[in-house]
Amino acid sequence: MSSSKVMKMPEYKLHYFNGRGAAEPARILFALADVEYEDIRYEMEDWPAKKPEMPLQALPVLEIDGKMMTQSQAIARYLAREYGFNGTDNMETFRIDEIHEAIVELQRELYKLHYEKDEDKKKEINQSLVDTIIPKFLNFFERRITENHRSGGYFVGDGITLADVLVYNITYNMEQKLKFSLDKWPKTAALCKKVASHPKVSAWLKKRPQTEF
Ligand SMILES: N[C@@H](CCC(=O)N[C@@H](CS)C(=O)NCC(=O)O)C(=O)O
Incomplete structure (x- = not known):
């Protein structure tokens, strides 16, 4: 395979609060898949300034190569499909x-x-x-x-x-x-x-x- 065809790992950033909450299934899937990501945790006092930047003004958001993707269940399903934790049929x-x-x-x-x-x-x-x-x-x-x-x-x-x-x-x-x-x-x-x-x-x-x- 020529080097231009080698797939680059996406750059992941998981935006959430400093808690397990709705982001923890994604963090566990990242751990299971052994995939690196930036675990960004906002303190409540910093949230009002960040909120308008989020697609639905809520967290978690999974940033994939700069694309801001939202909804915790969709994020979990995406990672499960991507890394083989979503069943075989x-x-x-x-x-x-x-x-x-x-x-x-x-x-x-x-x-x-x-x-x-x-x-x-x-x-x-x-x-x-x-x-x-x-x-x-x-x-x-x-x-x-x-x-x-x-x-x-x-x-x-x-x-x-x-x-x-x-x-x-x-x-x-x-x-x-x-x-x-x-x-x-x-x-x-x-x-x-x-x-x-x-x-x-x-x-x-x-x-x-x-x-x-
Ligand atoms: N359906 C959304 C709900 C998102 C949601 O309500 N997130 C809460 C934290 S669990 C939040 O961002 N709260 C702060 C706010 O709404 O300002 C999901 O599952 O991701």
Whole structure:
């Protein structure tokens, strides 16, 4: 191949706040793919000046060779496709998308707790999350992992995909914030352990900034 045909790696910059939040799945995918990027983290006091520069005045934004691309789920899917974490056929990708959409729904429920200011209402939301909403999703994850007959205990195939990354990420947040335990969902717990102990992911987890959200 002539040198002019050698593909240059894109220059990536991930713009977000100093937190895991909606950018963390992208950071974990970058770690898994062993791809370099600039992890730009804005402090809240600097955000008003930066906000107008962003395509939808919100973060995360993935800058690819100067192009500013937005929407956290689209960013995660782009990286998963680009680096081989999006399944190997249409059915596998369907299964990954299905988990992805379930995570978006679960995250929406968790935000309700985060944004509620009234203490009594907060308690109510917390109770319904722990008793009903979170178990519904975890039962579903458990079933989907069981349906995958390949070795490894992942959602599809025999290796990590975007689905595993997203479930690891949200359960980490639930364990941190709600002190929620995965004891009743052993397959999901094992899957999350596997993601966290993947050498590339575990190196990232050790070095990532410790932040509240
Ligand atoms: N649907 C968008 C939502 C983006 C969003 O609301 N981002 C929040 C942080 S998670 C933000 O930028 N907040 C600051 C602001 O809106 O000024 C996505 O998933 O990327």
